[in-house]
Amino acid sequence: MSVQLPSPYYNDDKKSFAYPTVHKRWPTIIEGAIDDLNQANSAKKTSSGEQIVAQLKQLLADFKNDGLVQSFSEAQISANADLAFYNTHLETLNGLKKVTWLTGPWLYLECYLYQLIHAFFLEHTEWRNYDIFERLKNKTFRQSELGVLELSKRYEVLNKQLTTEKVDDESLQILFSEFIDISLWGNATDLSLLAGNVTLEDIKSVQGAEVRKKNEKNILANDLPTAWKHLVSGKNSRIDIVLDNSGFELFADLIFTLFVLDSKLVNEVHLHCKEIPWFVSDTMPKDFDALLDQLVDPTFYSTVQKNKDDAHSLQLLHSKLAEYHQQKKIVVQHHGFWTLSCNFWDIPKFDDLYEELLKSDLVIFKGDLNYRKLTGDLNWEKTTPFLTAIQDLAWSKLPVLSLRTCKADVVVGLPEGVNERLIEEYKAAGNEVGEFWTSSGKWAVISFSSGTGVSA
Numbered sequence: 001m002s003v004q005l006p007s008p009y010y011n012d013d014k015k016s017f018a019y020p021t022v023h024k025r026w027p028t029i030i031e032g033a034i035d036d037l038n039q040a041n042s043a044k045k046t047s048s049g050e051q052i053v054a055q056l057k058q059l060l061a062d063f064k065n066d067g068l069v070q071s072f073s074e075a076q077i078s079a080n081a082d083l084a085f086y087n088t089h090l091e092t093l094n095g096l097k098k099v100t101w102l103t104g105p106w107l108y109l110e111c112y113l114y115q116l117i118h119a120f121f122l123e124h125t126e127w128r129n130y131d132i133f134e135r136l137k138n139k140t141f142r143q144s145e146l147g148v149l150e151l152s153k154r155y156e157v158l159n160k161q162l163t164t165e166k167v168d169d170e171s172l173q174i175l176f177s178e179f180i181d182i183s184l185w186g187n188a189t190d191l192s193l194l195a196g197n198v199t200l201e202d203i204k205s206v207q208g209a210e211v212r213k214k215n216e217k218n219i220l221a222n223d224l225p226t227a228w229k230h231l232v233s234g235k236n237s238r239i240d241i242v243l244d245n246s247g248f249e250l251f252a253d254l255i256f257t258l259f260v261l262d263s264k265l266v267n268e269v270h271l272h273c274k275e276i277p278w279f280v281s282d283t284m285p286k287d288f289d290a291l292l293d294q295l296v297d298p299t300f301y302s303t304v305q306k307n308k309d310d311a312h313s314l315q316l317l318h319s320k321l322a323e324y325h326q327q328k329k330i331v332v333q334h335h336g337f338w339t340l341s342c343n344f345w346d347i348p349k350f351d352d353l354y355e356e357l358l359k360s361d362l363v364i365f366k367g368d369l370n371y372r373k374l375t376g377d378l379n380w381e382k383t384t385p386f387l388t389a390i391q392d393l394a395w396s397k398l399p400v401l402s403l404r405t406c407k408a409d410v411v412v413g414l415p416e417g418v419n420e421r422l423i424e425e426y427k428a429a430g431n432e433v434g435e436f437w438t439s440s441g442k443w444a445v446i447s448f449s450s451g452t453g454v455s456a
């Protein structure tokens, strides 16, 4: 007997973060993209560049007028076969209710939006590989100088400890929690949430050890001890990270990666990237390469580079990362699945990806969008067990660990009464919609499923 699933979040639900997203954040992101493109095109003055600007402006108008969402054309599909999948999905959704920009299902439309923007660029040979968000990604990573330096210093101490002292199991578990924490809160720097207007203060307010300490109590569900037990009781050979944002978050994930490799907790870490510019700041393979270069580029972190000790910390990080990468202990992968509109309980239907992930002892899913796709972005009761919300993935044999700061509506696995308390608290703090605590980025969840269908 199939059980009825909850409905998804829709863009016209004023109590959903979809509403401000479609009315304010998407337009801001598109306007930013237009500015970037005008800047990039100002020297070249290509008519193709102007054509893309016109398409982006049309998109802004379509949002305003609540236009019908169109299927991708044959020409667009021949440039990117994944778009056929979007058309099939759209047909199913249209069968339920005509999909328009302001009323359709949030998750599908947000994925569709980034594919549509990419399709505009794919039409023109000279723009095929252009990343419209690259300038913004780099700018924000440059502004993360203090956070980067702080973590580099922490890594330097760790590296020394691991090479000179014998670390017992208890200390290893404590270190594991610390570096997971670094990776988790690295997700708080997200350009699509900050929607372009990032100040240095914004960045400092979400990076750094002090902030992480303060935020400890904001982790509302924490399955990390179970995940740890699972990891150390297995063959401990490989961790996979389904990455989220490039820049500071990727940097934090790489610090975690160095910890698990240096400590010999595992032998390999596989990093899974997006193939196209995605949700503004998501990591593409070239962003990994760029980050490595930026760490030792004398002009990138010029203040850090001027101080010999600080420069040495970055140099150490760079050489360790480059060495592991070269030894294939860090493997950078990409797959078109990550930019489809699928829920992650569909992973087993994608044979090549599924087989690859089955080789892993722990698959870490970073960030908000990955969590939305793990749980289908459905309107689950907040007390629903994580294993219920991820559906077939719970029996898939894939050991899943989700590290997520909450930036959207869906949250599961909460103890009774927590949601109600936070709605009240968030309202009392002067916010109009109490329910939006879930999308403020101030709270987090760490959720685990062993893949055997039982909560270990």
Ligand code: F6P
Pocket (backbone or CB within 6 Å): 021, 110, 187, 190, 192, 193, 244, 245, 279, 366, 367, 368, 369, 370, 372, 407, 408, 439
């Ligand atoms: O703030 C909401 C949002 O744009 C969501 O649409 C999306 O899930 C999220 O931000 C992206 O965040 P992350 O980079 O953590 O996946």
Ligand code: MG
Pocket (backbone or CB within 6 Å): 190, 192, 244, 245, 279, 281, 282, 367, 369
């Ligand atoms: Mg992201």
